Amino acid sequence: MGTIDWDAVQTADQVQRGEISAAECVEAALSRIDNTNPTVHAFLHVDADRALARARFMDHNLTRETKANLPLAGVPVAIKDNMVTTDMPTTAGSKILEGFRSPYNATVVELLEQAGAIIVGKTNMDEFAMGSSTEHSAYGVTRNPWDLTRVPGGSSGGSAAAVAARMVPLALGSDTGGSIRLPASYCGVFGIKPTYGRVSRYGLIAYASSLDQIGPLARSVRDLSRTLHLIARHDAKDATSLDANTILEAPIPTALQSLRIGLPEEYFGEGIDVRVRTVIEKTLDRLRESGVDLIPISLPHTRYAIATYYLIAPAEASSNLSRYDGVRYGLRVVGDDLIHMYQNTRQEGFGPEVKRRILLGTHALSAGYYDAYYLKAQKVRTLIRQDFDNAFEKVDLIVTPTVADLPFKLGERDLDPLQMYLTDIFTVTTNLAGLPGLSQPIGLVDGLPVGLQWMGPPLAEDRVLSAASALEAILPSPEWPLSGGIQ
């Protein structure tokens, strides 16, 4: 076992204790990136010099006492490329932001660095987080480390692949309809989308503002806890940021049988790949064997979630992406006059999926359609929330598959956007309801990972993390891909 096999908590512990230097951790990560990234293409940008300089600074200038107060001391971290950084480029996977350099750092970036984390680079993603496969990046696809012919899921595919391939122990992703949990499931890592408002969105390039949340991806539940403990803080720069109790630094040991866990029938119906179903059922059996009472519940409006999501998210996106107009930053394509400059810039700067969603969202908000589309979707959103309110009167947590199938082949769903949209069917509901959702790897089938999703009431991250940690303890240790490196 080398340092790249360690999770973030172990890495920080070793650095704090002086067993290993931060620079050694960062060097190991950088060398792993050198080996695997050319094939996996998880990173869009790696800043080895900056990372090493920061690590060496920590090694040479910080006392052991100071390091002991840095919960992520020396931990190499990857950041999804839709969180702005002053020292590295930020593109959100789009050509329209090529060459852009942010004059400020995202709040999460500041918080991680204050905690001693060493940011090594920015990860690939579907352009503006619109996609479920990381194929819709202007800078090339990311490959699934378990099978390089398959997608890593998206839109935080670069972050998930980087963690799975052990380039870094920890990465940040963002989740609007499943963009952390889906790639976590496809890549066999842990990922959590917190309650809406838990983590500051200041510096997160907006896709759909009422749904977006930042969260960590890692190879252990305790890494998720520690990271959320640090980044889920109230931020005066985000008016939607919640001022709530801090998430505990480590999951509290919980007896699973003390929890009432609900199984929503709508998430176990038709359309689930039988191989996925087998692995999920096996895990549910393990839970039953440990004395957990799995309670059948119903979330009746689940079947409307995708339709609701594909009105609200594109509508907000169409507005959020209007600022990319070639005036103040990013790409400009010349035109004879202002309007042609706008049109040429946006036409060339945005990829096809982004343009599709801008058109859809603009249509949903346009005169005469607002009530039928956007307003209707907001009302159904209320019904979806109420489903959860009702369910959480009966159960403490809900368990579902994270995604109905296994990672698909690159290019397989290019032709049919709707098919791609349906990939998110089990994950979008928590975004619409603003709830925490965690994807946990529960095993492999045909060499591909399967994920289980935990959903909890608002602000119940501690409960979700405790349950996931308890399950983690009774399942065999997860495996990691590319153990022999890339052939």
Add this chain to the structure above:
Amino acid sequence: MNLTEKEVRHVARLARLAISSVELSEATQALGRVLDYIDLLNELDTDAVPPTTHVEAIETVWRQDRVVPSLSPEEATANGPQVSSQMFVVPKILDGGEG
């Protein structure tokens, strides 16, 4: 609800996208399919349901009226594709511009 190319062209103009005729017909088809799917929502009677604009139960978040240092004009315009006299340059504006 059926979507026409004319409507998509109108929406593209609103969104300042100069889409090609090939893209136009592709987009019309793709969006038409998505909108057909979205018709699903009409199964639900939502007349009495209030809309959710914010999932959180928070309100009235405001700050003190205290000045925070601004960027320098150089920093503010550092990313500008075309800058002159520390201002962003845009091409000539025809027809009142907005339209």
Add this chain to the structure above:
Amino acid sequence: MTNQYEVVIGLEVHVELKTQTKLFCGCANGFGQDPNSQTCPVCLGMPGVLPVLNGEAVALATRAALALHCTVNSYSKFDRKQYFYPDLPKAYQISQYDQPLAENGHVTIHTAAGKRNIGIERIHMEEDAGKLNHLGQRLGDAEGSLVDLNRAGVPLIEIVSRPEMHSPEEARQYLVELRTILSYLDISDLRMEEGSMRCDANVSLRPLDFTGSLADLPRVEIKNVNSFRNVQRGIEFEINRQRQMLQTGQRIIKETRGFDDASGSTYSQRSKEEANDYRYFPEPDLPPLVLTEKWLKEQREALPQLPDELRQSLAERGVAERDAEVLVQDVNLYHYWSQVVALVSDARLVTNWLLSDYSRLMNANNLSFAEPKVSAHGLASLLSLITAGTLSGKMAKEVLETMFDTGETAEAVVKRLGLSQITDHNAIKEIVSAVVAANPAVVQDFVSGKEKALTFLVGQVMKQTKGQAKPDLVNALLREVLATYA
């Protein structure tokens, strides 16, 4: 023919609020700074930024709403109004659409037919846009424009009147009264020439036999006129233009028109029939604004005395209605007036002096009562010298002019010029007796009934006293002495 139509005018007034910072970021809200020196990632619309509402802007907007008799909504929200323009960095303006801050107020105007309330439909908050400097002469000729975002994000309120004005004069009165009321709140500079107050006018002609909704009439919007006078001129022009069109059987189209100062005419800018679809939707980045009773009460208590109250109290103090109006319409003048009155207490004397001699001096020197040349204290001591009889009105005028020029106090001027009225009864009587004795012929004229002769004798006494004798005293003493000759 001219009475076939009723003129219908509605005004939309934008007022920039005088906060320290912008509406959604901490950049300073200043005027006339270096281009793009008051910008930050938020007001530049950089990727990833979020707005945070300025509480003081809400307080100022609320006070305006209360002063204009609006109902302040305990629940309001923000919406995005979307359009592309280089002065609008995010390509949407954060505004309030269907649930504005306040509704249903009014402004009272005084017409020939008496007082009338012009309804205010709504007041909402929004952010201002930046500034474009066009490189050519006119928009169409320009090779391009330069974008300065210092003003982008400055807090504004938009005050939307109901279409209840029926003449350019009524529109002017509405604007004057609106500005007067707002001036007492001290929430804005209210300078039309600097754009801190802006007005768009909606003008339509309603055929008298038209019974449909006003909203169905083709409405012409005159945009961004830079003075009250030009609002009036623009409306006048527009009424005539529309009337002529209707009388020659042409159709009025709904459109936005600009105003050309030089020719006094309006010109077509953009047809509203292909107008923008603003795609309003609730701003997801800002939670709704819920104002508590307690907070609203604090705002109500922070309101100063407003023009209507002031008019009443001026009337009670015996100030003539016309004078009161002049005082009330200039908040600085009014504040100056009340400071002087607090010291002198003769409201009519103060009013007369302020509105005649002092105002004349101020106007002649192009000064505002915001920075009075002679302090309220200074004027009060001058006026006290009049009430005490030390100075005659004529002398006081001279003293005031000197004070104005040299900055001396009234007492200093009086002393330096040796100007003080002789009020000593015996001293004057001595001179009177001497004058009477020296002019027996004139005395004879007076005794034989020529009243005019008295004027000559008064003049003689004044001459001998270098004008410092108190005229009414001189008069009385002369009659007293002359009575002995009868």
